[in-house]
Amino acid sequence: MTRLIDHADAPPEVRAVYDDIKARRGVPDVNNFWKALAIHPPTLARTWESLKEVMAPGALDPLTKEMLYLAASAASGCTYCIASHTAAAKAKGMTEAMHGELLAVIAMAAETNRLAEALRVPVDPAFE
Amino acid sequence: MTRLIDHADAPPEVRAVYDDIKARRGVPDVNNFWKALAIHPPTLARTWESLKEVMAPGALDPLTKEMLYLAASAASGCTYCIASHTAAAKAKGMTEAMHGELLAVIAMAAETNRLAEALRVPVDPAFE
Amino acid sequence: MTRLIDHADAPPEVRAVYDDIKARRGVPDVNNFWKALAIHPPTLARTWESLKEVMAPGALDPLTKEMLYLAASAASGCTYCIASHTAAAKAKGMTEAMHGELLAVIAMAAETNRLAEALRVPVDPAFE
Amino acid sequence: MTRLIDHADAPPEVRAVYDDIKARRGVPDVNNFWKALAIHPPTLARTWESLKEVMAPGALDPLTKEMLYLAASAASGCTYCIASHTAAAKAKGMTEAMHGELLAVIAMAAETNRLAEALRVPVDPAFE
């Protein structure tokens, strides 16, 4: 059983991260991912700092970033990540039609990825 | 050496696909991917028909679809696909800043995907 | 439901492998992995013989080998293997701090692996 | 062709990272990985900061960390990363015998990972 560390049982440096996550996201508690990661406080803190920076609005809007995160997670087959980022993308505005098209794109990519590799297709000079 | 079938050497059902690709994309020749896939005409035709349908504008715009395709291809490590879809996304308007943020998101996803799996984090009831 | 073959129901060639595993490891029963693999006795026997040889002390000590096994299993996302090799590494002396650092390294590797592939970085001459 | 940004052509925030890498590693130039990543300065800086933190000596020594990095990179099939981390591990003391055993362990892990997944082996209660 994966050990999940609740706020009440967490050392101060873990609580500080939990509190920042809760404040930024406006949620009453952090997800299991963070409670599991808390077994190694430096990795917890670094991962959260990176995530805040990477997912902040920039040249791409938050919904697009979330859908890219979901596409990458689905392509690597991480069940937990698919569940959490599907929920996050829906919370940021992904409709069922958008979800369906995203699924169609990643399935298409999986298919052509395998074909390109299985045929060892040489990269076109025009792509360079 | 991967066999690439040029238009001049292709049977009629392959030429028909090549001609449709060239007309739709306004390009003088098809990419190596299609020339390699032409060793099996039914797979060539089906893949192109699916791609046309999946990548058509819908609830998601063409640039977003292309970036999702790139994210999924990068997550599965297909060199040819990364090259071709990076080129395609740039042609559809992906700037260098957008490319950089896309890379940051897929790298972040790879990191948290591995952590969630390595810790076997149970899915939160709230995601269901 | 995966069929698990218990000692009592196993044919002699399977029992012989089970008995060797139990004797070498000093355990009262074999793990589910072996009970599932027993549906094909030649694969059961060959896998166990290989594992004994590969995991024996050599230029690398048993704990380092076990942590490498865990790192590779985590990178390929095998849930069962992550669970079994995390337990095995702890039994051989992996502390929680070592586990945390191992997780940090594989997450870092996942991140830079994806970046190197997505950017199609050419191998430096100095590495050759 | 992947664009590689040399020190002479780099903006100040990129040069600062290059200079830190060169100083810490005692090398005359940075590897291609960093020159490719420089197309997105925030990702370059964050990746280097994370790497410094993760790979610093801790509960695990630098050679063990480097071998874990190599094992994870090999398991995910990243050619560039395998080349760079094989070179780095050798520089930190990995002998040919240690390299051979590392290869044997990751090959064994790949084999049992696939078997455990293909048989959908249930996790043993004892691992929890």
Place this chain on the structure above:
Amino acid sequence: MTRLIDHADAPPEVRAVYDDIKARRGVPDVNNFWKALAIHPPTLARTWESLKEVMAPGALDPLTKEMLYLAASAASGCTYCIASHTAAAKAKGMTEAMHGELLAVIAMAAETNRLAEALRVPVDPAFE
């Protein structure tokens, strides 16, 4: 919880696909895969049309195709797909001995795949 759409709750274009699946396979209901895919009717319809075409008897017989499907699914670690295609292959005549040999082959492939990549073996001219 993944939403599964039953026949009674499905729109006409989904029912048409379900009815075709049931008629072709001679089964009273469709599998969960199709009920989940029904959240996006165009992807449901396209996937089923492709599957019918790809899995039809041709130069390869149906059992060989099903075992190739299982081998590919096992190599990519998809739990649902392993379960469904193991069942389908058994229904088409895969014996336990054939299953065991298939498992041995994919485990062997996983092992040599990793070794070839980790050693960055150059492709032999004779293979081209």
Place this chain on the structure above:
Amino acid sequence: MTRLIDHADAPPEVRAVYDDIKARRGVPDVNNFWKALAIHPPTLARTWESLKEVMAPGALDPLTKEMLYLAASAASGCTYCIASHTAAAKAKGMTEAMHGELLAVIAMAAETNRLAEALRVPVDPAFE
């Protein structure tokens, strides 16, 4: 550059393996895979012994085994392995039509694998 060990430079235990490969396959020299693996003689010997056992005719014929090997290698994206096992399958009788259908099956599997995972489809009770 990957070090390849030729017969003339190999120690006796490596030569013995090379000689067995050449005799069994009736070829004048071994492939690069074996020449690279020779940096670790115990892994070379064990891999060859396993391969001989796994690929021997049994409940499955040699061509079917070779195509399963190719399907698994293509699904895991190993370029060298795809090249060598495509050549081996052709040598054992895989026609271009069979190759095309094999490619279609693994592409289809990749597509449905991703969809099943992205939708987290629960395994049907009937599969158990």
